[in-house]
Structures are given as structure tokens and as C-alpha cells.
Amino acid sequence: MQCDTGKHCVFYHGYQIVWSTKYCYKVLSGALRLRVRDICRQVCTENRVSLLRGVLSSDHVHMFVSVPPKLAISDLVCKMKGRSSCRAQREFPAIRRRYRGCRFRGRAYFSTTNGAVTEDIVLQYLENHIADPTGASR
Structure with a gap:
């Protein structure tokens, strides 16, 4: 565990975040998967969030992040999902046509801190998820 610093604080807020595509459609593949991964990284960088580990499966995004205390986790997820x-x-018009203008992501998300589960267990789970033959990418 490595703590970060702000102007007036030292913190480590580890969150496990998971969200799925709408109706669990398996649309996150190929170039779209890479683009969503890059967008999530950009949002994390802009908000000074440390992306400790992330996995994109064909139907959901699963990441482990360290969030500064001034940023609400709901705001971070909203920015990542919306953007x-x-x-x-906009970049992949086939998605818009296929889902008739609906967002390709679902409205809900799952978030938990790593208080009950150690960070090593979460990271080990994500490593095993990468090795799973479902087509996950880093």
C-alpha cells in the first residue's frame, strides 16, 4: 500500500469498481475495448486517480483505483461511464445503430472499499481474471 499526499492530507482510498454494459451485451472487444480502456485512463489521470489495476471483459469493466479524498466515487464513475x-x-457508429441510440453501458455500478478484503486478494483476483479465457485485457 502506497499512500498519496494532498496539500493538507495523506491518504489511501482503495476502491474496487465494476460496471457492465447495458443488458450485459458483449460489445467490449477489439478496437472498442482498447478505446474504452484509454478513456478510463484519461479520466483517471485528469482527476489525479491512481489506476492500480483494471480489466475489461467483453461485458463489464472491473478496476481497482486509489481516489483522492476531494473526489466522490460516484462522480468518478459518472465521468468514466459517461465519457x-x-x-x-461517436467513434463507433455501429454501436449506436445496434442499440438504437441507447447508451451501451448500464446505469448501475458496484463499488466497495478494500477494508474487508486485503488489497492483495483484489489484485490476485484481477490477475486471475486476466488469465481467464473469456477474453479479458489489461
């Missing part, structure tokens, strides 16, 4: 959905639909 990735908007840009993906």
Missing part, C-alpha cells in the same frame, strides 16, 4: 459511452458511440 466512454459518448465517445464510443
Whole structure:
């Protein structure tokens, strides 16, 4: 565990975040998967969030992040989901046509801190998820 510093604080807020595509459609593949991954990284960089590990499967995004105390986790997820959905639909018109203008992402997300589970267990799970033959990418 490595702590970060702000102007007046030292912190480590580890969150596990998971969200799925709308109706669990398996659309995150190929170039779209890489683009969504890049967008999530950009949002994390802009908001000073440390992306410790992330996995994109064909139907969901799963990441482990360290978030500064001034940023609400709901705001971070909203930015990532909104920006990735908007840009993906703009850059990949087949998604918009296939889902009739609907966002390709679902509205809900899952978030938990790593208080009950150690960081090593979360990172080990994500490593095993990468090795799973479902087509996950880093």
C-alpha cells in the first residue's frame, strides 16, 4: 500500500469498481475495448486517480483505483461511464445503430472499499481474471 499526499492530507482510498454494459451485451472487444480502456485512463489521470489495476471483459469493466479524498466515487464513475459511452458511440457508429441510440453501458455500478478484503486478494483476483479465457485485457 502506497499512500498519496494532498496539500493538507495523506491518504489511501482503495476502491474496487465494476460496471457492465447495458443488458450485459458483449460489445467490449477489439478496437472498442482498447478505446474504452484509454478513456478510463484519461479520466483517471485528469482527476489525479491512481489506476492500480483494471480489466475489461467483453461485458463489464472491473478496476481497482486509489481516489483522492476531494473526489466522490460516484462522480468518478459518472465521468468514466459517461465519457466512454459518448465517445464510443461517436467513434463507433455501429454501436449506436445496434442499440438504437441507447447508451451501451448500464446505469448501475458496484463499488466497495478494500477494508474487508486485503488489497492483495483484489489484485490476485484481477490477475486471475486476466488469465481467464473469456477474453479479458489489461
